[in-house]
Amino acid sequence: MRAALVVGFVAAGAMLLINESAHTQTASMLQSVRVSSELLRTVNSLLRELAMAESAQRGYVLTADTAYLAPYRRSKDEVQKYVRQLDGAVALDADMREEASDLTKAVAQKFGEMDLVIRLRGQNKTDAANFVVSTNVGLDEMQRTRALGAQLIESASEQVVDNRVEIFRLLNVTRFGLAAGILAALFAFVLYTQQTRQMQRNDEEYNRSLEAERDALESQVQERTSRLTELATHLQHAVEDERAHLARELHDELGALLTAAKLDVARLKSRLPGDSPELADRVKHLTETLNQGIALKRRIIEDLRPSSLSNLGLMASLEILLREFGERSHIEMESALEPVTLNDTSDLTIYRVVQESLTNIGKYAQAKRVTVTLKNYVYHVELSVTDDGIGFNPGLTPHASHGLVGMRHRIEACGGRLDVTSAPGQGTRITATIPRQQRKPQGELASAMDDMHMSSDSYTNDAQSRTTVAG
Ligand SMILES: Nc1ncnc2c1ncn2[C@@H]1O[C@H](COP(=O)(O)OP(=O)(O)OP(=O)(O)O)[C@@H](O)[C@H]1O
Ligand SMILES: [Mg+2]
Known part of the structure; x- marks a missing residue:
């Protein structure tokens, strides 16, 4: 019974633990996936805005139309906003922080180059501007920035993939952990049921043995009671027989003696001299005593065995x-x-x-x-x-x-x-x-x-x- 309860409690505790830890880890993985996806979007947006800024810069360099400057500046502001988002997104990951920092630096250099060309063109130094453009520095910087962006995108994608794999692993851990816990709980339940049945069987057996013992004692008590009753009845009959016997003896023996004595006294009385009143008194007293004795004998006999x-x-x-x-x-x-x-x-x-x-x-x-x-x-x-x-x-x-x-x-x-x-x-x-x-x-x-x-x-x-x- 106790073993079943222990198994049940351990299984329940293990299930709670597995569930809670898997939930915490999965939540953290999902957060990481969300951050990586955000990073991907930010890098893509940053590269897109950078390309738009470059195209606006080129338009301005070719036409000197200041209408190109407004989209250039807007894209530059957007890029700076994305750079800030990028810094926040990689704050917790050292490797990605380094890659993001390289990208940020490349972006800054690219804008430095584009700002210089726009400034030269604005000062009508067309040749100098064309020279800077013709050196292909801008193109290199742009390609480097794209390569760094692609690398960051790849790292973020890898992180997303890693996190997904980890999430599936955690899901499996939870699945198998819960299955094991449920099996353990079922085992505990079966164990508990078996032990309860065993206890019931033991109780029934114990009650049966108690009942058998009680029945045996009861029949013993009944047998002894009936023997005692028989004995008491026998003793009572013996007492009554003895009383009857005593009554007969008293009647026959003592009765005969007293009657003989009474007859003798009667004979004595008839022969008494007339001039002896004292003797007559004595004989009279003797007769009364004998009568009392006979009456007492009768009473005792009646008490012993009522002849009536x-x-x-x-x-x-x-x-x-x-x-x-x-x-x-x-x-x-x-x-x-x-x-x-x-x-x-x-x-x-x-x-x-x-x-x-x-x-x-x-x-x-x-x-x-x-x-x-x-x-x-x-x-x-x-x-x-x-x-x-x-x-x-x-x-x-x-x-x-x-x-x-x-x-x-x-x-x-x-x-x-x-x-x-x-x-x-x-x-x-x-x-x-x-x-x-x-x-x-x-x-x-x-x-x-x-x-x-x-x-x-x-x-x-x-x-x-x-x-x-x-x-
Ligand atoms: N009619 C009665 N009125 C008042 N008390 C009584 C009466 N009959 C019995 N008792 C009480 O019940 C008790 C038991 O009576 P019981 O006849 O069994 O025993 P006992 O008379 O004391 O002794 P034993 O009869 O063995 O000589 C008596 O001691 C007496 O106190
Ligand atoms: Mg009495």
Whole structure:
């Protein structure tokens, strides 16, 4: 790219230089041709006027008619004017200056001779005048002047020819220089185009490799995400299994122990002597402690694995959960739960989401009222838990918190979506959407059902149950 630009600039610079120098030299040559042509005209005119002066002088010598003197003087003035022009024209050329000077001198001598003859004839010294004429001095001088004029004309003509040759040479230099410059510029253009194409190809290649790298990374991230999701789901199932196992153990082992202890205490109670109130008090206290232990065991078992879920179903389990929470926390509970038909995993997911939402409300919300709704739509079930508490910024949850993350994971593992809407001072709303895993109807039935869904109508309104529990 840089090489092409350098070649282009050098070619343009060279063309400018050649053009400018050729223009200057050609202008100077043309000026020289003009001066030489002027010189030619001047010398020719000078010789012509000299011949006219000689002819007028001869007329006067032969006739003594003074009418010949006026043309003689006019021609003499003209010749002097041409001599001055000649001096100016050859000022810059040393050789021609010498030749012009010889011519000027010869002209002066010729006029000296002609003036002398005219003066002698004017003084009526005809013989003397004729003698001067007959000596042929005038003729010689005239011939010498003509020869010098011819020589000057030849020199000027040669100069014109030389200048023309030089002009043609310069024209050729310009022609070839411009042609070379244009070729260089074309070469630079081709080079530039090739280099630009190469750069484009490199860019495309680089972009392709970047895209390939990005795709590879994306698929790697996707694969790892799906592996992590699988792992998290597996862990959640393992936790649920472990909880169920623990619940069974507690129920079977601890339950049996506590029941046996309660039976023993009952037996002991029936055999107590009537006159020992202190002993009776102790046994009564023991019975109460055992009852509390049994109740605690039940609560722990319920927490670990809500037996109500499999025994009574989701609706009843949720109602029990809400009632117990309301009683414990003294928060006003409102619920609108429509019966839903989901599989066991989704039932448990909904139960756990409500459980964690209520735990959070108890821990942080400082709420006075909580509303839980469960709605049945054509293709999905929507659960929402809303409180009027202090709210929080969902974008700024602590790193070590797992409740909301766990909820989201459970919901997404069922193919659903969790939305947390909250802001400080605005309360909190947790919304979970879970698909009902029903086969989607096709064609016209599908669009008709979509229209129904657009109006958000729940089709089981009449079956919903509403419960309000004051804490
Ligand atoms: N209903 C709510 N009202 C006000 N703040 C809430 C509510 N629910 C959650 N938060 C805020 O969101 C944070 C994250 O809750 P999340 O349940 O994920 O974690 P956590 O309860 O702090 O810990 P973990 O559930 O793991 O024991 C909480 O620390 C709390 O600040
Ligand atoms: Mg929590």
